[in-house]
Amino acid sequence: MGIWILNGFTVDADNEQTQRHICIEDGIIIQVINGGEAPDTAGHTVIDAAGKLVSPGFIDMHVHLREPGFEHKETIATGTLSAARGGFTTIACMPNTRPVIDTVDTVKLILDKAETEGAVRVLPYGCITKNELGRELTDFAALKEAGVIGYTDDGVGVQSAQMMKDAMNLAASLGMPIIAHCEDNTLVEGAPVTEGEFARKHGLKGIPNESEAIHVGRDVLLAEATGVHYHVCHVSTEQSVRLIRHAKQHGIKVTAEVCPHHLVLSDEDIPDLDANWKMNPPLRTPRDVQAVIEGLEDGTIDIIVTDHAPHAEEEKAKGMMLAPFGILGFETAFPLLYTKFVLTGQWTLGFLVDRLTAKPAEVFSLPWGKLEVGSPADITIVDLASEQEIKKSEIVSKSKNTPFIGWKLQGWPVVTIASGKVVWS
Numbered sequence: 001m002g003i004w005i006l007n008g009f010t011v012d013a014d015n016e017q018t019q020r021h022i023c024i025e026d027g028i029i030i031q032v033i034n035g036g037e038a039p040d041t042a043g044h045t046v047i048d049a050a051g052k053l054v055s056p057g058f059i060d061m062h063v064h065l066r067e068p069g070f071e072h073k074e075t076i077a078t079g080t081l082s083a084a085r086g087g088f089t090t091i092a093c094m095p096n097t098r099p100v101i102d103t104v105d106t107v108k109l110i111l112d113k114a115e116t117e118g119a120v121r122v123l124p125y126g127c128i129t130k131n132e133l134g135r136e137l138t139d140f141a142a143l144k145e146a147g148v149i150g151y152t153d154d155g156v157g158v159q160s161a162q163m164m165k166d167a168m169n170l171a172a173s174l175g176m177p178i179i180a181h182c183e184d185n186t187l188v189e190g191a192p193v194t195e196g197e198f199a200r201k202h203g204l205k206g207i208p209n210e211s212e213a214i215h216v217g218r219d220v221l222l223a224e225a226t227g228v229h230y231h232v233c234h235v236s237t238e239q240s241v242r243l244i245r246h247a248k249q250h251g252i253k254v255t256a257e258v259c260p261h262h263l264v265l266s267d268e269d270i271p272d273l274d275a276n277w278k279m280n281p282p283l284r285t286p287r288d289v290q291a292v293i294e295g296l297e298d299g300t301i302d303i304i305v306t307d308h309a310p311h312a313e314e315e316k317a318k319g320m321m322l323a324p325f326g327i328l329g330f331e332t333a334f335p336l337l338y339t340k341f342v343l344t345g346q347w348t349l350g351f352l353v354d355r356l357t358a359k360p361a362e363v364f365s366l367p368w369g370k371l372e373v374g375s376p377a378d379i380t381i382v383d384l385a386s387e388q389e390i391k392k393s394e395i396v397s398k399s400k401n402t403p404f405i406g407w408k409l410q411g412w413p414v415v416t417i418a419s420g421k422v423v424w425s
């Protein structure tokens, strides 16, 4: 049986809003009617979307699902359901699991589990180096054949420039992207917060911006030399934005992502040494926040990703110094950005939706992110008027590590449809 979604409105990148009726059958969008009377819906399930945004399912190109190896934090089942609650229908998972995703067998395991237990589509990344140790490249061709969409050692930076250059040459020869967690380990001794007001107040030696930006600078030069598509993970500093902007101006094939928390929080918002405010890269200074916002607005930064990074409560209870880096992302992303940037008039709704749908699809050459006849039926319906407080008891992820508990936000996904099936409502 098919589904008719009636009376919702769609929005394009130019913020053009159109009332539409959309029909789904067998996982595909088979009809899109612009405006007017509701069609005959006999034999179909009807979803009334009057007054609501009907968007292509959101795409998140940076997430941690923790399976295999860390099932106490998250599983493919719980992580994909959390994604569905957040309106995401395609998510790209990072390979820092145990074992890491550096063999064909592990790629197959992820794809099989996602197929049988996942609520939404999962695209795996493969490691650049075996075990993410930075010593030996993985078998890029075999991993591509198995279904990875790119290579990354996310969680750690590739420390050797020669190793990164070899990786880029190999990826380029296969027509695949390199996705980089930019972090120079020789610059990150000290406390897990940025070098800024918070660190000064607590007498801590923080993480300097250069630890990230040095890798960005190095890698855009290597990307120029090798011709690879180079994608920068979770950009957090003013210097990185500047380097990426410059590289783009020089025609280097570089793209970049930013996370909601780096757009809405600075180090000066951290209330105390609570590890729910600890993530990598750390929350930066207000000046950096301003720079990443401007970078996203002018197209230097292409897309928004959540870097959903669940950790168990007992792990985060170890406190700022000892707890692992990372916070949840899926369930708060859209309402956070809608409330902070769209309701205030800084961005159009079309801009926000584009950076979560069509843009990531374009950057990674994926066939999703649009609402057209013949497209896979990945659809998110958002009630832009609904206001809700973020409550720990309502979090779907297996973990609860978020700094946003208690925040009142507007613009909540209410129905998520993935491959034609309602996976959240």
Ligand SMILES: NC(=O)N[C@@H](CC(=O)O)C(=O)O
Binding pocket: 064, 096, 154, 155, 156, 181, 278, 279, 280, 281, 307, 309, 310, 324, 325, 326, 327
């Ligand atoms: N971002 C984080 O703070 N943590 C990530 C690793 C990463 O994305 O670098 C994790 O795996 O927990």
Ligand SMILES: [Zn+2]
Binding pocket: 154, 155, 156, 181, 233, 234, 280, 281
């Ligand atoms: Zn990372």
